[in-house]
Amino acid sequence: MDVLLLVDVQNDFLPGGSLAVPQGDEIIPLLNKLQKQFPLVVATQDWHPHNHGSFATSHEGKKEFETTMLGDLEQILWPDHCVQGHRGAGFAKELNLNRVEAIFRKGTDPEIDSYSGFFDNGKLKSTGLADYLKGRGVKRVFAGGLAADFCVGFTVKDALELGFETFLIEDATRPIDPEGWQKMKTEITRMGGEIINSSRIESLI
Numbered sequence: 001m002d003v004l005l006l007v008d009v010q011n012d013f014l015p016g017g018s019l020a021v022p023q024g025d026e027i028i029p030l031l032n033k034l035q036k037q038f039p040l041v042v043a044t045q046d047w048h049p050h051n052h053g054s055f056a057t058s059h060e061g062k063k064e065f066e067t068t069m070l071g072d073l074e075q076i077l078w079p080d081h082c083v084q085g086h087r088g089a090g091f092a093k094e095l096n097l098n099r100v101e102a103i104f105r106k107g108t109d110p111e112i113d114s115y116s117g118f119f120d121n122g123k124l125k126s127t128g129l130a131d132y133l134k135g136r137g138v139k140r141v142f143a144g145g146l147a148a149d150f151c152v153g154f155t156v157k158d159a160l161e162l163g164f165e166t167f168l169i170e171d172a173t174r175p176i177d178p179e180g181w182q183k184m185k186t187e188i189t190r191m192g193g194e195i196i197n198s199s200r201i202e203s204l205i
């Protein structure tokens with residue numbers, strides 16, 4: 001079984017959102033088209049309480065994009081984003097959700113951030129996504145969404161570590177920082193992941 005994983009295609013990561021990914025909106029028509037090629041579509045949703053520890057506003061004297069320690073981990077401090085129940089946390093209006101069979105929320109614990117759709121950043125707690133995919137007989141994961149250098153990249157790395165054959169669809173994602181994205185791609189390739197263009201999917205499945 002193949003799954004198309006839609007990572008964090010949410011308003012705050014789109015132009016006009018609080019943590020906008022440049023050209024993030026451009027991937028949505030492609031994600032809608034790709035869904036037709038997959039027997040299973042699953043989404044993740046960044047879903048933070050208003051006082052989340054990854055927000056600069058939760059740390060007095062700290063500015064956005066500075067770092068701090070959160071528990072034992074170094075944490076980039078983000079603008080407030082994807083706050084539970086707020087518009088910014090909602091899925092992009094143009095994204096087709098009809099075929100999404102399950103949605104896995106992450107980043108709900110104020111004490112730890114969660115870039116990957118599988119685990120928090122300390123790998124302390126699972127979202128249940130791995131067990132769900134295994135229960136559905138998934139062997140291959142194809143991932144797209146936002147942002148390439150954070151949540152998509154970390155999700156793909158965890159998928160590889162969990163033993164899924166994993167493909168990152170490069171034209172179905174956009175990075176926050178192009179340099180970080182180059183580094184992430186190198187790491188993913190080294191781990192055995194494949195970075196592909198969506199045009200290759202037809203021949204793969």
Ligand code: VGL
Pocket residue numbers: 008013046078115146147148149150151152
């Ligand atoms: C993300 C930063 C903070 C992402 C989520 O979805 O890539 N990035 N929270």
Ligand code: ZN
Pocket residue numbers: 046048054081082107
């Ligand atoms: Zn977040």
